Amino acid sequence: MADPSTYRPAPRDIPDAPGVYRFRDARGRVIYVGKAKSLRSRLGSYFADLAGLHPRTRQMVTSAAGVDWTVVNTEVEALQLEYTWIKEFDPRFNVRYRDDKSYPVLAVTMNEEFPRPHVYRGPRKKGVRYFGPYTHAWAIRETLDLLLRVFPARTCSNTVFRRHSQIGRPCLLGYIDKCSAPCVGRISAEDHRTIVRDLCDFLGGNTDSMVRSLERRMAQASEELDFERAARLRDDVAALRKAMEKQAVVLGDGTDADVVAFAHDELQAAVQVFHVRGGRVRGQRGWVVDVDEDPSAGQHGEDTQERVLAGLVDQFLTQFYGQQAELAADADGSGPPVPKQVLVPALPGDSDALTAWLSELRGSRVDVRVPRRGDKRTLAQTVQRNAAEALAQHKLRRAGDLTARSAALSELQEHLGLDTAPLRIECVDISHHQGSDVVASLVVFEDGAPRKSEYKRFEIKEAARHGDVASIAEVVRRRFARYMADTAQAARDSDGEQASGKPGRFAYPPNLLVVDGAGPQATAAADALADLGVTDVAVVGLAKRLEEVWPPAEPDPVILPRSSESLYLLQRVRDEAHRFAVRYHRTKQSRRVAASELDGVPGLGQTRKTALIKHFGSVKKLKQAGVDEIAAVRGVGRHTARTVYTALHGEAGDDVANASGADTAHRPDAPPSDPGTDGTANGQDRRER
Known part of the structure; x- marks a missing residue:
């Protein structure tokens, strides 16, 4: 633990101007990024009495070894630079509102000859229009099933589309008139694109005009005594109205707005966002994050609750709409990244700069305000209740998980004789089929939970013909050679005038390395670490047959109690590594067999x-x-x-x-x-x- 006074800059050396600052650790990696109207005032507050700092802030300043800053001309420039640096360096102490890919959206592939709507999760792609997000995928499918009666666009995958083109017969949806069957030439590409455009207009909020148009056509067909067509149009109108009923009108004036609400305690906060377009709730999403109290936000006299809430609003709007602007730039026709209004529970201290930045992202004026009365106030209260419920549910789920995981880590420390609890565990597994297509996986668990963003895959080349033991040794050498290289690079950067600050992919070593196997595999991994000079990583092997834990170079295994949380955790880590390795192996094998x-x-x-x-x-x-x-x-x-x-x-x-x-x-x-x-x-x- 570092003493902040050892790297505290002299107050006279800090400019009294707006800017962005970065705290770095001993290896030069950026661990926190912040902005300030006055760098001198803001940075000075971090070096106050440690006992008076928020626990998260106190941990940050004691983990840092230096601080630097960049002066900008305006607060808007500070907002832009802060978001850019947070995205570039991914600092461990910054609260990150990462987009949850579990929220499904309705994607329409306008970049294809025959566009198709489908349920989608993942990053945005250029040339695709997105509607949502929705809370559940079944809600999208249910709505889309109703709309296909009126807008019979193709929904099949490209593979299915090509297959039916080759056999000359449409699928079932084509026979029941829920698809215009472009695969067999029933409709031209341009006419099919017109149908998809009408679908997008309806999903985008142009609902009333679409219903009125169908009603006019229905009346005209009735006057022409074409009662069969009139009946079909009547059913189409009913289907559209039923789809519209699923999106309740919450703002009668057709407002476009995002309504944001928070529920928080001293350690965590839940945020909920309702996306209102054309007066209807089009989507909803939420996050639960750690609270990061701004150490200088209280200097203006607000009470603690308002200060924390204003800080949460500031952080959320900056990161969320910065991400939305990037997604809108990558996806054609997805609409502006910021709505006309953003309704929040509290205004941040630099609300004018924030409003100017959001207006710049949208290209027109954005109104950021706190609703005080009427329908918007009522809707904000509804969103706040959703946030409170999300936080309560999160605490209930996490309470049991945290208790079990803490017990598992403590038991592992005791049974394996470790100096500290293994907060970071990595596991290596090998997968192959009779010696061919040999691959390996490396999975990471932090605090007893999987950290999938740091999973890695390896294609075994040198040691593939020598068996699992040699393959495990190769993976360990490659993984920790990269760690040693990243550490050396960070040391060189820290000696220079300016460090890059961005952590490498292998920057953090595990406390415990688990390999799938018994004593020989564990010994091979330990020998590979010793050859590289890595001495602070414990190694064990977990044998599948009897679930024995094998330390390296030991004649007897460690037998963990069958009902212990520690054994259950090791099994979870091992099974996750096996799943990830088998998945990679099957992918490689299927490609090889297909091309053979x-x-x-x-x-x-x-x-x-x-x-x-x-x-x-x-x-x-x-x-x-x-x-x-x-x-x-x-x-x-x-x-x-x-x-x-x-x-x-x-x-x-x-x-x-x-x-x-x-x-x-x-x-x-x-x-x-x-x-x-x-x-x-x-x-x-x-x-x-």
Whole structure:
């Protein structure tokens, strides 16, 4: 634990101007980023009596070994630079409102020839429109099922779309009129895109005009005595109204706003956001984060609750809308990243600068305010109740987890004779099939919980033919060689004038390294660490058969009680490593098997093999394609396509490929062959399956 007075800068050396500051640890890594109207006043508050600081702030200043700052001209520039540095350095003591990928959205792939709506989780992509987020994926599917009656867009995957294009028959949705069946040419690409645009307009809030248009068409059909069409339009109107009922009107004036609310205690805070578009709640999301009290925010005289709340609002709006601006830049047509209004429970101290920054992101004026009366106040109270409920549920879930995990870590420390509890555990597992496609996984658990962002995969090359023991030694050498390199680089940076501050991928060593296996595997891992000079990492092996814990170079294992939390934790770590390794191995094996029939084709390298398999989905479907279809794959010319066709079909295929007429077996209008009638090729396919 460092003494903050050892690196405290002299007050006269700190400028009395707005800027952004960074605290660094002994290795030069940035551990905290903050902004201030006055750098001198703000930084001075960090070096007050430690007993008066918030526990999180006290831990930060005692972990740091230095501080530097950058002066800017305005508070808006400080906001921009603070967000940029938090994103670049990922400081461990900054509260991060990371976008929870578990929230599903409705994505519409406008970048495809035949766009399709589908449920999606993950980062935004260019050319795709997104609607949501929704709390549950079933809510999207239920709404989409209603809308497909009115907007029959295709919802199938590209693989299914190509398959039905080849067989010339639509899927079930095409037969029940919930898909316009562009796969078989029932509708042109432009007409299908018009249907998808209308769907996007409806999802984007243009609901009333869409319903009125259908009602007018229904009345016109009735006047023309076309009662069958009028009945269909009547059912379409009913479907739209039912879909609209699922999105309750909360603001009668059609307001576009994000309503933000917090519930917090001394250590944690829950935030909930309701996205209101056109007066209707279009989505909801929430986070639970650690409270990071600003040590200088109280200098203006606010009480503690208001100070913490204002700090939470400031941090959340900066990070959340900074992320939304990046997503909007990557995704065409997703709308502005900031709504017209942002309703918050308290205004931060620099609300004017924050408003100016949000207005710059939107491109027009943004109103950030606290609702005082009326419907907006009522909605804000509803969102606040949701935040309070989320915090209470989080505490209930975490109470049991934290108690069990703390007991497990304490038991591991006791049973294995460790100096401290193993707060960071890493586990290595090897996966292969009879010595082929040897891969390894490394999973990370911190405080007894998985940290999936730091999982790593390894392809074993040098030691693959020597068995699991040599493979584990190779993984340990590669992992800790990177750790030693990152440590050396951080030391060199800290000796220079300016350190990079960004932690490497292998920057933090584990307290305990677990390998899947018994004594030989544990000894191999320990020897690899010793060769690198790493002496502060404990190593054990966990054998599957009897769940024995093997220390390296020991004749007898450590037997943990069967009902102990420590054994359960080790099993969880080992099983997670096994799952991650098997998943990687199956991916590599499936790619190798899929491309094996293409081995030896002249002029066909790995890149073209991958492109062909990705385009057709399998070698079986590639065999069903003609030369023209193969040549249509990006990167594959006609000469290469003819070579591939010949290799897959033999001399007869060569004759067909070079024939002037089209191959009837591969004409789009030809009926599919009956599986099982060919005693050679189809029989071979069955054996492969």
